[in-house]
Amino acid sequence: MQVLVVYESMYGNTRHVAEAIARGMEERASVTLVTATDAREQDVSAYDLVVVGGPTHVHGMSRPSTRHSAVEAATQPGSDLELEPDAESDGVREFLAHLRPTTGVAAAFDTRLDASPVLTGRASKTIGKKLRKLGLTLIAEPESFLVDKQTVLEPREAERASQWGRALVGGQ
Ligand SMILES: Cc1cc2nc3c(=O)[nH]c(=O)nc-3n(C[C@H](O)[C@H](O)[C@H](O)COP(=O)(O)O)c2cc1C
Numbered sequence: 728m729q730v731l732v733v734y735e736s737m738y739g740n741t742r743h744v745a746e747a748i749a750r751g752m753e754e755r756a757s758v759t760l761v762t763a764t765d766a767r768e769q770d771v772s773a774y775d776l777v778v779v780g781g782p783t784h785v786h787g788m789s790r791p792s793t794r795h796s797a798v799e800a801a802t803q804p805g806s807d808l809e810l811e812p813d814a815e816s817d818g819v820r821e822f823l824a825h826l827r828p829t830t831g832v833a834a835a836f837d838t839r840l841d842a843s844p845v846l847t848g849r850a851s852k853t854i855g856k857k858l859r860k861l862g863l864t865l866i867a868e869p870e871s872f873l874v875d876k877q878t879v880l881e882p883r884e885a886e887r888a889s890q891w892g893r894a895l896v897g898g899q
Pocket residue numbers: 735736737738739740741742782783784785786787793794796797800838839840841846847848874878
């Protein structure tokens with residue numbers, strides 16, 4: 728089974744989650760893990776499963792203005808936030824906008840603050856909707872993985888992400 732995992736990450740949490748998802752799949756699948764920027768070179772139709780995730784920004788997927796705000800926050804004096812190498816390049820929104828309609832199966836995830844989703848929003852919901860609109864069938868409910876107020880992944884979220892990945896490819 729060939730799986731493509733596409734992620735966007737400003738501060739590394741969504742990358743950690745994507746890596747954990749990929750680890751969870753490894754026993755049953757061959758996984759290609761790429762950033763949303765690099766994913767443009769991929770032929771999505773060549774994969775048995777496509778998993779797409781990004782951080783929740785302003786209740787949904789990031790956009791250039793929110794990525795810019797994220798960079799500004801990280802470069803404030805006293806900030807502990809470390810930017811990913813391609814933090815300000817294209818994100819999942821742009822990747823999905825360039826994707827041609829296709830068939831196949833997919834799943835969506837996000838990272839977001841650890842609070843009620845009514846308050847935080849969930850990028851994964853929008854990602855899932857876009858994937859469906861492009862013709863893909865979602866094989867799981869969009870899933871969120873949580874960070875705390877300091878933008879640190881909550882304990883056990885990486886393990887939960889691995890389990891989610893394992894389940895996506897039919898593992899226990
Ligand atoms: C500009 C900006 C807007 C954000 N808006 C939201 C939001 O609406 N809801 C939420 O739960 N988290 C929000 N966050 C927190 C992000 O979801 C969090 O930084 C992200 O999950 C961390 O993932 P990353 O380390 O991969 O960038 C926002 C963060 C930034 C920088």
